[in-house]
Amino acid sequence: MHDATNRGAEAASWIDRLAKISEPGPGVTRMPFSEEHRRVLPLLTELMQAAGLDVTMDAAGTLIGRRDGPAGAPVLLMGSHQDSVREGGAYDGIMGIVLPALALGALRERPLPFAVELLAFADEEGARFPTALMGPRALAGSFDMAALDLTDADGISLRRAMTDFGLDPDALPGLRRDPAGIMGWIECHIEQGPVLEAEGEALGVVTAICGIERHSARLTGEAAHAGTVPMALRRDALAGAAELVTAVEARARATEGLLATVGALRVQPGVVNAVPGAVDLTVEIRAPADALREAAGAELTAEARRIAGARGLGLEMSRTYAQPATPCDPGLQDALEAAIRATGGAGRRLASGATHDSSAMADLCPVAMLFLACRDGISHNPAEYCPPEVMGRAVAALVEFLARLAPRRG
Numbered sequence: 001m002h003d004a005t006n007r008g009a010e011a012a013s014w015i016d017r018l019a020k021i022s023e024p025g026p027g028v029t030r031m032p033f034s035e036e037h038r039r040v041l042p043l044l045t046e047l048m049q050a051a052g053l054d055v056t057m058d059a060a061g062t063l064i065g066r067r068d069g070p071a072g073a074p075v076l077l078m079g080s081h082q083d084s085v086r087e088g089g090a091y092d093g094i095m096g097i098v099l100p101a102l103a104l105g106a107l108r109e110r111p112l113p114f115a116v117e118l119l120a121f122a123d124e125e126g127a128r129f130p131t132a133l134m135g136p137r138a139l140a141g142s143f144d145m146a147a148l149d150l151t152d153a154d155g156i157s158l159r160r161a162m163t164d165f166g167l168d169p170d171a172l173p174g175l176r177r178d179p180a181g182i183m184g185w186i187e188c189h190i191e192q193g194p195v196l197e198a199e200g201e202a203l204g205v206v207t208a209i210c211g212i213e214r215h216s217a218r219l220t221g222e223a224a225h226a227g228t229v230p231m232a233l234r235r236d237a238l239a240g241a242a243e244l245v246t247a248v249e250a251r252a253r254a255t256e257g258l259l260a261t262v263g264a265l266r267v268q269p270g271v272v273n274a275v276p277g278a279v280d281l282t283v284e285i286r287a288p289a290d291a292l293r294e295a296a297g298a299e300l301t302a303e304a305r306r307i308a309g310a311r312g313l314g315l316e317m318s319r320t321y322a323q324p325a326t327p328c329d330p331g332l333q334d335a336l337e338a339a340i341r342a343t344g345g346a347g348r349r350l351a352s353g354a355t356h357d358s359s360a361m362a363d364l365c366p367v368a369m370l371f372l373a374c375r376d377g378i379s380h381n382p383a384e385y386c387p388p389e390v391m392g393r394a395v396a397a398l399v400e401f402l403a404r405l406a407p408r409r410g
């Protein structure tokens with residue numbers, strides 16, 4: 001455990017240095033293809049070189065540190081993203097570059113039967129441009145070149161930002177990798193939730209990244225004077241919406257693994273002395289299995305119809321967005337669990353409710369994720385914190401994982 005303590009302190013020191021490269025203000029703000037992105041590259045290069053990796057950058061702005069394996073050996077991909085949300089934390093993303101680098105540094109003198117590439121993607125959060133995951137999508141061949149015309153808040157296109165950064169956007173299609181030579185993708189990330197901390201576990205193995213669907217609904221009743229229309233004669237759209245909100249909550253509470261949220265609600269006319277005539281609301285559903293999510297979406301739509309019918313309200317409801325779940329590779333999950341157990345953890349399995357670079361990497365190769373406990377489940381916030389001892393345990397588990405892993409082809 002002494003080793004893990006030292007490695008945790010070393011990880012914390014790298015995280016501190018990297019977090020200082022930020023726009024001014026609370027927490028970390030590091031947008032893709034920005035001055036801060038440019039300034040973080042030398043430090044990430046230093047980190048990768050200290051692990052014995054050869055460092056290059058591809059046309060998507062992904063910094064790549066590589067260690068070769070035996071001739072013709074497959075490659076294991078590891079990493080995460082360098083960017084943050086506005087006023088985000090010091091761990092989300094960049095920790096997934098620091099920890100594998102330290103693990104690879106510890107294994108520097110030890111031959112491995114495969115090559116390793118450590119990837120620091122430019123843009124996962126989508127905080128600057130209304131698109132994200134360009135780095136992994138370019139590798140998977142799933143990047144839509146039309147996204148290059150999207151602009152940031154200052155009207156600068158993605159293409160222009162990349163060109164100014166010294167990149168050649170037209171070279172993106174050429175980044176596509178052949179899955180045949182790739183063993184898989186491993187991403188370390190803070191949990192961004194409270195589960196591991198509550199159970200006293202430092203590390204967890206992700207089973208799947210949840211699929212997401214979103215619905216928009218409009219309930220229509222009749223706006224009326226709050227003092228003159230008797231209760232029995234009202235068609236109150238908000239009272240119906242309230243019933244739907246609690247039905248959404250109850251459905252998710254009753255189903256293991258299901259998350260459902262009414263996150264936005266707009267009331268018309270929205271004044272103190274009027275019976276609400278119309279309500280627009282959103283329903284978002286997440287689940288690690290698509291069948292579970294789709295069943296919940298269909299049932300909640302039927303429940304909304306029942307509520308509207310019983311109250312004499314009009315209802316328009318439609319699914320506006322759907323993204324399937326990304327299952328993690330069973331073999332890589334087992335290997336991560338074995339490494340966690342070998343270093344003193346339980347190897348708790350849990351689903352990821354948030355999207356990650358792994359979501360896009362899954363189009364290229366088998367993926368797996370190692371989650372680290374974070375304080376109070378807080379992320380996307382300057383208060384985000386992962387204790388050094390948790391990071392030390394993750395480095396120890398990654399060393400164990402890499403040392404045990406047998407080469408295989410994707």
Ligand SMILES: [Zn+2]
Nearest residue numbers: 092093124189
């Ligand atoms: Zn992240």
